[in-house]
Amino acid sequence: MQQSKNQSTTEDDRTGESVATLTRAIADNMFYVQGKFPATATENDAYLAVAYTVRDRLLRRWIDTTEAYIKNDARLVCYLSAEFLLGPHLHNNLINLGLVEPMRKAVDSYGKKLDDIIEQEGEPGLGNGGLGRLAACYIDSLASLQIPAIGYGIRYEYGIFGQQIKDGWQVETTDKWLKLGNPWELHRPERTYEVKYGGHTESQQDEQDEQGNFSVRWVPNHAVMGVAYDTPILGYKVNNTNILRLWSAQASESFDFHDFNVGDYMGAVRDKMSSENITKVLYPNDEHEQGKRLRLQQQYFFVSCSLQDMIFIQLELANDTLDNFHKRFAGQLNDTHPSIAIAELMRLFVDEHDMGWDQAWDITRHTFAYTNHTLLPEALETWSLPLFKNVLPRHLEIIYEINRHFLEQVKERYPDDNERLARMSLIDEAGEKSVRMANLACVGSHAVNGVAELHTELLTATVLNDFYEFSPEKFSNKTNGVTPRRWIVLSNPRLTALITEKIGESWITDLSQLKQLEAFADDAKFIARWHQIKLQNKQEQAAFAFKQTGVELNPESLFDVQVKRLHEYKRQLLNVLHIITLYNRIKADPSIDIVPRTFVFGGKAAPSYFMAKLIIKLINSVADVVNNDADVAGRLKVVFIPNFNVKLGHRVYPMADLSEQISTAGLEASGTGNMKFSMNGALTIGTLDGANIEIREEVGEENFFLFGLTAQAVADTKAQGYNPRDYYDNNAVLKLVLDQIREGYFSKGDTNLFMPLVDELLNHDQYLLLADYQSYIDAQDKVSETWRDQDLWTRMSILNVARMGKFSSDRAMQEYCQDIWKVEPVPVGGK
Numbered sequence: 001m002q003q004s005k006n007q008s009t010t011e012d013d014r015t016g017e018s019v020a021t022l023t024r025a026i027a028d029n030m031f032y033v034q035g036k037f038p039a040t041a042t043e044n045d046a047y048l049a050v051a052y053t054v055r056d057r058l059l060r061r062w063i064d065t066t067e068a069y070i071k072n073d074a075r076l077v078c079y080l081s082a083e084f085l086l087g088p089h090l091h092n093n094l095i096n097l098g099l100v101e102p103m104r105k106a107v108d109s110y111g112k113k114l115d116d117i118i119e120q121e122g123e124p125g126l127g128n129g130g131l132g133r134l135a136a137c138y139i140d141s142l143a144s145l146q147i148p149a150i151g152y153g154i155r156y157e158y159g160i161f162g163q164q165i166k167d168g169w170q171v172e173t174t175d176k177w178l179k180l181g182n183p184w185e186l187h188r189p190e191r192t193y194e195v196k197y198g199g200h201t202e203s204q205q206d207e208q209d210e211q212g213n214f215s216v217r218w219v220p221n222h223a224v225m226g227v228a229y230d231t232p233i234l235g236y237k238v239n240n241t242n243i244l245r246l247w248s249a250q251a252s253e254s255f256d257f258h259d260f261n262v263g264d265y266m267g268a269v270r271d272k273m274s275s276e277n278i279t280k281v282l283y284p285n286d287e288h289e290q291g292k293r294l295r296l297q298q299q300y301f302f303v304s305c306s307l308q309d310m311i312f313i314q315l316e317l318a319n320d321t322l323d324n325f326h327k328r329f330a331g332q333l334n335d336t337h338p339s340i341a342i343a344e345l346m347r348l349f350v351d352e353h354d355m356g357w358d359q360a361w362d363i364t365r366h367t368f369a370y371t372n373h374t375l376l377p378e379a380l381e382t383w384s385l386p387l388f389k390n391v392l393p394r395h396l397e398i399i400y401e402i403n404r405h406f407l408e409q410v411k412e413r414y415p416d417d418n419e420r421l422a423r424m425s426l427i428d429e430a431g432e433k434s435v436r437m438a439n440l441a442c443v444g445s446h447a448v449n450g451v452a453e454l455h456t457e458l459l460t461a462t463v464l465n466d467f468y469e470f471s472p473e474k475f476s477n478k479t480n481g482v483t484p485r486r487w488i489v490l491s492n493p494r495l496t497a498l499i500t501e502k503i504g505e506s507w508i509t510d511l512s513q514l515k516q517l518e519a520f521a522d523d524a525k526f527i528a529r530w531h532q533i534k535l536q537n538k539q540e541q542a543a544f545a546f547k548q549t550g551v552e553l554n555p556e557s558l559f560d561v562q563v564k565r566l567h568e569y570k571r572q573l574l575n576v577l578h579i580i581t582l583y584n585r586i587k588a589d590p591s592i593d594i595v596p597r598t599f600v601f602g603g604k605a606a607p608s609y610f611m612a613k614l615i616i617k618l619i620n621s622v623a624d625v626v627n628n629d630a631d632v633a634g635r636l637k638v639v640f641i642p643n644f645n646v647k648l649g650h651r652v653y654p655m656a657d658l659s660e661q662i663s664t665a666g667l668e669a670s671g672t673g674n675m676k677f678s679m680n681g682a683l684t685i686g687t688l689d690g691a692n693i694e695i696r697e698e699v700g701e702e703n704f705f706l707f708g709l710t711a712q713a714v715a716d717t718k719a720q721g722y723n724p725r726d727y728y729d730n731n732a733v734l735k736l737v738l739d740q741i742r743e744g745y746f747s748k749g750d751t752n753l754f755m756p757l758v759d760e761l762l763n764h765d766q767y768l769l770l771a772d773y774q775s776y777i778d779a780q781d782k783v784s785e786t787w788r789d790q791d792l793w794t795r796m797s798i799l800n801v802a803r804m805g806k807f808s809s810d811r812a813m814q815e816y817c818q819d820i821w822k823v824e825p826v827p828v829g830g831k
């Protein structure tokens with residue numbers, strides 16, 4: 001272009017990092033990639049031009065990385081996950097490249113604002129919640145730790161649904177995240193694999209091999225092609241750039257031939273469309289399994305593509321044999337969603353690569369490890385036998401064979417224990433017969449882990465107890481973590497600057513360095529600056545929330561925040577009971593001296609989860625009453641931020657004063673939002689559940705607001721025959737709150753609307769809200785009391801941040817690398 005010709009420089013347009021080169025590159029990409037010039041460019045064109053400019057700077061590193069890994073014959077982590085909840089890439093990549101400020105200037109001189117461009121980017125919502133976001137934090141940490149790794153998953157055309165709030169209700173919209181283009185992925189049509197489904201099997205008795213195995217031929221009835229789309233995942237200030245490889249379904253041509261030949265053109269096209277449905281949409285259920293055919297097809301689809309890809313790497317790129325497969329690959333199963341991999345790898349080895357059963361089994365077990373993410377019975381995956389057989393007949397046979405071998409061993413150890421045998425079987429024989437994926441994952445893995453200490457303890461004591469007793473050496477705990485790059489540096493630039501000013505920047509890759517902040521916890525000037533930063537974050541976000549919801553917020557008030565998926569066990573409803581309790585105190589005495597609070601909620605409910613959706617409606621209905629009551633005089637505000645996602649998380653965590661982590665003890669496996677809040681200086685009110693316990697241990701019990709029954713007490717209470725009505729009858733304040741909800745105080749007199757919620761609480765209360773109510777209210781009163789001493793509060797906030805080092809995903813990944821995967825870093829030099 002004209003202006004680049006006039007610029008004399010030695011920097012390459014695609015790799016140079018000076019402001020002048022970046023400015024030129026943006027103009028260049030706008031012209032040659034977007035085919036636009038400033039007068040015709042939309043805001044999205046500007047974003048794309050900047051994104052391509054950044055991507056260009058990733059590619060050199062990406063290629064160098066591949067070269068280095070091949071040269072070093074590196075051992076690779078393959079993280080198999082049906083969900084990666086990535087969040088936007090641009091800002092994160094700029095941070096990791098160390099190019100935020102040069103790019104800001106370049107964009108300025110291009111006549112735009114970097115912040116607007118960053119805001120323009122949508123996000124790939126390829127996950128539901130914590131499980132998918134954890135996968136995203138982990139691949140960030142792996143790259144930053146210079147560990148060779150591939151993330152394998154599904155390129156859903158529609159990610160998690162968008163949430164609008166209409167008349168207080170959740171309304172879902174489709175997430176067309178690809179509609180404006182995705183500059184971060186590279187289409188790799190040369191990496192395409194065939195995935196087969198259905199049909200039947202034929203055993204070939206006459207072709208008995210040397211080991212005496214029968215060979216089996218699977219005659220599928222249709223096939224789909226899986227095409228790779230690669231996204232570069234750059235580590236923080238290193239050259240290592242790993243791959244996130246997501247598979248997209250395409251029709252397989254060979255299977256259309258017959259229809260074409262008989263002239264059924266439309267029939268062939270219909271088949272093509274139905275093939276492509278496989279990666280059309282993410283199932284929007286969090287912690288709830290539905291046993292749907294398409295979901296099994298999705299799981300098998302991405303697993304089969306990924307394993308075929310790994311075999312290709314082993315045989316073609318590394319020029320090695322399958323005998324060494326487990327030496328090159330550490331395959332991690334992120335929950336049971338990819339656990340069909342165990343049967344599929346057996347099939348590929350035995351049926352397609354002529355390996356003997358015993359060797360195949362040995363390699364398979366040494367390849368895989370399994371992470372469990374939940375104890376909730378409704379989330380443990382099972383597939384009915386007829387469905388499974390219909391979709392994957394060959395895999396069912398393989399599972400039977402694995403089961404036969406396995407149960408023989410169990411029988412040997414426990415000769416007369418048929419009940420144990422029935423419990424450990426991969427097949428549930430009771431009632432409608434089904435395949436148990438968690439059992440398959442345990443049997444086919446050399447390591448099994450939970451995601452927080454309490455969770456692992458409960459896992460080995462309950463859900464997986466038989467497997468733990470059978471092979472205790474397989475089990476370990478790996479407490480979750482989150483990446484400080486996205487969740488502090490990107491989200492909270494003010495806090496990042498202050499911390500770095502005081503202790504340097506090594507904390508960004510070694511979060512335990514935050515400990516040094518303890519030295520400033522009593523420093524009046526530091527306390528004032530810390531306080532000021534929180535206030536600024538709140539002001540900024542209050543303005544944003546106002547724009548979004550029309551509710552005016554007071555940044556001086558205590559921001560009390562609960563953002564996470566809507567689920568009864570997470571107890572957003574308990575939070576609502578507290579709000580109504582405070583409201584009633586004001587109504588009883590409008591002149592009462594009460595700490596002003598802003599209650600912020602955010603989170604999606606699974607579209608078919610009636611109770612969760614009703615809780616959203618209740619939150620919004622309570623908001624309507626409280627926010628508009630003259631007696632309240634603005635002292636309490638309630639807002640529900642629609643469509644909570646990663647991008648909104650960037651705004652929400654840094655503005656919170658109080659983090660609500662109030663699940664029924666024993667039910668939240670770990671939680672990771674709890675970590676993001678605390679790292680950004682919020683204090684936690686929480687139960688002894690999941691990682692809350694470890695957070696409290698780290699930050700000190702005096703810096704944490706604890707309430708509620710322990711997991712043991714929850715179990716005991718239930719065993720003794722819990723009667724929630726006793727709490728209602730004996731607590732007049734609680735009684736009033738429930739009566740108001742029931743009698744239509746928050747529903748304009750409609751006594752039916754919220755009846756299901758009150759009925760559940762009074763008659764079942766599965767999640768023990770009433771049992772924990774008083775303890776929660778007392779802890780909340782302590783929160784308010786503490787808030788009145790702002791210096792004390794801020795000191796506690798500083799100590800929370802200072803002591804959060806453990807909860808970096810870098811620490812978590814290092815533990816997996818050492819204990820489970822046995823992989824070492826492979827640093828990539830620059831060119």
Ligand code: NBG
Nearest residue numbers: 130131373374668669670671672
């Ligand atoms: C979720 C748990 C969370 C945990 C994340 C990540 C599932 C099945 N589990 O507590 O509920 O933090 O996994 O481990 O989504």
